[in-house]
Structure formats: C-alpha cells, structure tokens
Amino acid sequence: MNISRNKSNIKMVLYSLLSAAQVSFVGTLIMSEVYAGLNSLNFGRIGQLYRNNPDVKRVHRAMFIFLVVQMLSDVINHNSMNNMLRGWAAIAVSLVIFTFMFRMFDDTPRIIIAFMCAEVVRMILFGNTDLEQDTSSLMEDYSLFKFRIAPITNYIILLITFYTYNKRKDMLTVAILMVYGLANVGLDYRSNGLFFLFGGLIIHFRRVLMHMTLARKIGLTIFVGIVFQILYMFYVHAVLSGEFGGKHAGDQLSETGNPYNPFSLIGQGRGEFFVAIEAVKDAPWLGHGSWATDEDNHYRSLMFKDLDKDKSRVLALNNSGVIPSHSVLLGAWVYGGVIAFLCMFYIFWLSLKRAFSLMMDERAMETPYYPLIVLFTVQLLWIFPFSPLPHIRSTLPLMIAFIITIYHSLQNDEEDEEEDLLPDNG
Template sequence: MNIKKAGVFLYTMLSTMKVNLVGQLWLSELLVVIAAPFTFRPDDLKTYPYLKKILVALLVLLVFQMVTDLLAVGNSPQNYLRGWAATVIALLSFVVLFKTLNDTTTILFFLFMTMIKNIIYTDDIVDSDMSYFKFKIAPILTMAMYLVLYQLYKRGELKMALTVLIGCSLLCFAFDSRSTGVIFFIGAVITYFMNNNVHISRQKVILFSVMAAVLFQVAYVFYVRSVLAGEIGGEHSRTQIGRLANPYNPLELLITGRAETFAAGAAIADAPLFGHGSWAEDKSLKYYMILLMYHNEDLNTQRAKEDTHLVPSHSVLMGAWVNWGIGGFLAVLYLFWMIVKMGLYIIRNGQELALYPVLVLIFIGLIWTFLFSPFQHLRLYIPGLAAIIMNNYYALVMETEEEEPPYGIPIHA
C-alpha cells in the first residue's frame, strides 16, 4: 500500500470518529490539518487555476463570515469559531484531497473505502425504517455501483452499465430514496446521449421535453398509487403524500418535501445583506413554524422550546446566504460555478474516460448537494467529490492539449 492509499484508508476510517475541538470535528479532518503543509505547494495555484479560484472563494466566504459574526450580529465565540473552523477545514480538505485523489487507482480505492466505512459506521440519523435505506443502504449501494460501472464501462459494456443504473434508480424509488433515484436516472440519460452522439436540435429538445413530461406524470401517478397502497415506499412517503391536497400533483410533493427552502427564503428576506450569523438559532421559532405549516403539522410550543432549532435552509447555497448574507452566498455560488464548469467539460468531452459514468453521477450529486443538502456538506462531502472532478478535468485538458497530465490519471484506464 503506497502513501496515498494509506492516507485514503486513514481519511475514510477516521471519518467515523469525532473529537471535541472548536465544536465537533471528525478525526479525518484533523488528519487533513496535519497533512496540508506536506501536500500543498505554492506553484499549485499557478498550475491549477480552478484550485486557486476555489480556494479564493472559500477565503472570501471566511471574510464575510467574520464581518457578519463580529460586526453585524455580534455572535458568540462558540458559534462563530465553529462556523469559521468549518470553512478552514473545507479549504484544507480541497487541497489535500485534490493532491491525493489524482489517479484512477487511488480514486477507486477511495470509493471502495467509503463503501466499507458506510458498511461499518451507521450515522445517528438512521433511527427508523424510513431512514435506514435512504441513509444506510443507499450510500453503500451508490459506492458499490460506482465500482461496477467503472468495470462495465471500461470493458465497453455500455448497455449493461445503463441497465445497472436504471435498475438501481427504480430500487431507490421503491425504497423511499427518491433523490438518489433521480440522480441515477439522470446520470443514465446523460451517459446514453453523450455516448451515442445524439444531435440535439430545438425541435428534438421540445419533443423530448413533452414526451418526458408525459411519461414522468404517468410514472408519478403509478408511483403515488403504489405508495398509498403500501406496495412500495415506507411510512414516511405514505405520510408525506397522504397530507397533500392533490397527491398527484408533483409540485405539491416538492413543496412539502423541501419546506426548508421556503423557511430559508423568509430568513433571507429578514436579513438579506449580512445574514443571521454562524450557527444562528431560531429563538422565536418563526422559521420552524414555517416548516410546520408546509408539513401541515401543529406547533407543540413546549416540546419545540426543549430543543435548539437553527435557522433552517437545507441547502449549501441558501445556507450561505441565510448565515452570512449576500456576500457569503456569492462566494459559495462562485465556488459552485467553478465545479459546474469542470463537470460540464467532462460530460461533453470525457466519454473515453473509464470513469465517465461515475464522474457524471458524482457531478450530478454535487449539484444536488449544493442545492438541497445542509451547509455542513461543504466541509464533509463536497471536497472529496470535487477533487475527483477537478483531477479528471485537468487530465482531460492535458490529454486534449497533447501534454502529459501532471498527476498521471490514465485517460483510458
């Protein structure tokens, strides 16, 4: 085992253990802090402009955090130090993981060890039958599928790879993990179109959009009927769909499923310039009540006050605005856009990469994470996946320019 794989092994295994230091940190994050001085070189910023832009975005975010916490809201040291530490950890993680996950073998080992970690470790959020598949089985399934897709695509078995993707998508829909199912399905569609040189015209886009909308609505009707009949899904899906005025309207399901978005919008409207600060508490329960309203639930004031409720967002992008105002949002939006540009380049030009379908899924997953996942994902999950995208982007660019990739990612491995 070389030093990079040893580092990957420690990083994944230590991400299951916490230590109290400026809030709770994973031991893997302490490993990143220790490793950063030995992996970063100043000329990396010149060699890899996107890495530089991402780090600049995080530094700008840190500046706006300080302005909001110290000058605008007068936050407590306990809260603002936790907020700042998360951004610093994210910055260091981008550097270390970018310099580590720089060849196909190491990337595959990272995916494999992440799967093993998910098998061994069960997060506290897995506390019901509903959450078991979504938060325990689905992450394991995702990593296992990445490894299978790599092997199938490498051997030229595109149809089998797409069949695996669609099958896993249907499995996730059946077991209450709709977001993962959507990502798998979109990944299959993109991989199919980009590997068959489908000429895209305005007429085809319109025709495909209409057909897709009709097929989606038909499939959605069958899905709702099956859930309400108890044939697929779990108690969470039945409860969620059962409280809708029109369960066959997918927009109503989206609204009740993403109620945090509306709560975050109200929080942004209340403090658009500087935000509410790091780890801002919803002391008046104003935004918590908005969540309950969209969930058609009544407020139990006594029970609600027994817990600490943070101002909700459930979105990396909106969370930045909620907590640190328009400046924080623009910094994270710029970071997001840098990743999107690299991902789109890979989708358009990377069909010869053996990791292509995996990269497509990782890219779609990153978009979903920025839009619909808690802000803490910026430090916990985004750096590793973005590092994989960035390394393959540079390998592909260097191959196009007929230059040797600096990190030697095998384009046709």
C-alpha cells in the same frame, strides 16, 4: 510513478478510515479532517496545484472570502463565541479538505477507487459516522436502508460500474444503474434512486445528446418532462395505495396538498428551503450569523403553518434550534449574507460548468471515470440547493475536486495523467 500512486492510495485510505474517529473540539472535529490538514500544509505544492489547475485557486479564493464575510457577519450580529468558532471552523475545515482532495487527485484520479473501497469497509465496520443529529433519529421511524445500507451500496455500485464501463460493457453499466435506481425508489430512498436513474439515462444517450442541436434538446426536455410526469403519477398512485414505496414516502405524499404535483412534494419534503428564503429576506446583506438561533421558533413555526395551531406549536418546539435551511446555497446566505451566497454559487457554477463540459466531451466518455462524472454531476444539482450547508466539508470536496481535476487533466494532456485516464484494453 507507481511509488507515488501507492503513497497517495495509502493516504486516501487513511483519510477514509480516520473518518470513524471524532473528538469534541469547537463542535465535532473528525480525525480525518486533522489528517487532511497535516497533509495540506505544503505551500510549494499548493503553488504547483495553482499552476496545473487554476480552478483550485478559484475555489480557494471563494472559500476564503466566505470565511472573511462570515467573520464580519458574526461580529456585527453579536453572535455567541461558541457559534462563531463553530461557523469559522466549519469553513476553515472545508477549505482544508478541498485542498487535500485536489492534492490527492492531482497525483492520480485513480485513487478514488481506493477511497471508495475504504469507505465501504469503514461504513460496514463503524456505520455512517457522517450522519447529522436530526437525521439519525429518523432511522427509528423510517428507512434503515436509506441511512445505513444505501451509503455502502452506493459506493459498491460505483465501483462495479467503474469496471464494467472500463471494459466497455456500456449496456451492462446502464442496466446496473437503472435497476439499482429503481430499487432505491422502491426501498423508500427516492432522491438517491433518481440520481442513479438519471445517471443511467445520460450515459445511455450520451453520444446522442452530444450531437443534438439546441432545438432538439429543448424538444427532448419537454418530452422527458411529460414522460416523467406520467411515471410520477403512477408512482404516487402506487405509494398511496400501499403497493410500492415505504412509510416515509407514504407520509410525505399523504401530507402534500397535491401529491400529483412534484413541486408540491418538493415544497413539503424540503420545507426548510422556503423557510430559509424568509430568513434571507429578514437579513439579506450580512445574514443572521453562524448557527443563528431561531428565536421563539419563529422560522420553524412557518414550516408547520398549514397544520392546526396546537400541532404546529408542538412540532416547532420539538425541532427548536438554529434557523432551518437545508440548502448549501441558502444556508450560506442565512449565515453569512449575500456575499457568502455568491461565493457558494460561484463554486456551484464553476463545478457544473466543468462537469457539463466533461459530460459532452468525447475524450471524457472514453475514460473509465465517466459514470462517476455523471453521477457526481447529478448529485451536485441536488446537493447545492437542497442539502445542508455541512456538505461543504463532507461530500462536496470529493465530488468537486474529482470533476475539476479530470477536466484539467484532459485539457492539459499531461502524459502521466492522460495515461491514467485511459481505459483498459482487456
């Protein structure tokens, strides 16, 4: 078992480090993706995965259907060959990475520690090579912390809380998450800060939540909503007065119609989400095709409709390209139509179903992986609706494979895996 674990650790470390190397082939191909493909081409092992973890087959089936309907959409939309191949390759690569991650965690969930350590080293040496082109340019104007430092410190905090929770230092674990979350909000990375703040609160109240009746949960939800709104109003006032936050937060809030309404802020900060809805309305059944071009900047112009005409035209031209979506769910619908959306929504629903089950499972609470489960769950709730489609080949395979593997390990009570899930007694 130790030899098998060591091999899995080495494979996971190599996968992480190879993410720093990229080649131009049907878009951008990362060498870690090639490595994942070479380690996934074992149909006997995949069959074993299906028997051990039926959800692997469900995820595979959904991704495969997504690929087929995307091909159909591209052919019917007479998409360019380059865009076709880029779209198909992205889905195929994500399917490969899902398979690789499921295989690795099936050996032992503990290799996520080796992966996070390797990620810290890789990003320190080579930077965050997963940056998208549009976000990399923002670093010059906004937060170095958000794009360079936070990806490293996130993993460091997760590693620290893994060990503090493993040693049953629950209050210290919660304190670390809460302090780090507040620091992120202050350093202009609001969404990341909220992930850790909500994660810390869930871990602190986990046993209370587990035994709550439905009526009490509804009451608690209303109470939390009121408290959140009050704290949010204080936050907005502090940012607008220059006492807290950074340039990005200040610019967003000043351009929001009603900055004290958090939904208005989401609408301003994730305008692509609502533009994608308009694109879906125009082609609901088969979508617009892979990397669909925004002809005459029609959809991007909608993002800037509240600005004066000259500024709106300039911003639309400077941001020309594909139809904007900034959502895994809506991005799949825009590219591949309603069936593609349903495939992604099914994976989203399946992942959350397993994740919520773990969050309320007393056995899961006893494992040192519980803080990771909680943080990954909170992030999934944001990534699927509000993050770009390429996340299906970057962050989502890791989170989904980890959550589903832990779930089935606890369900099956397999001796080797159960031993790996137990905390240290020290």
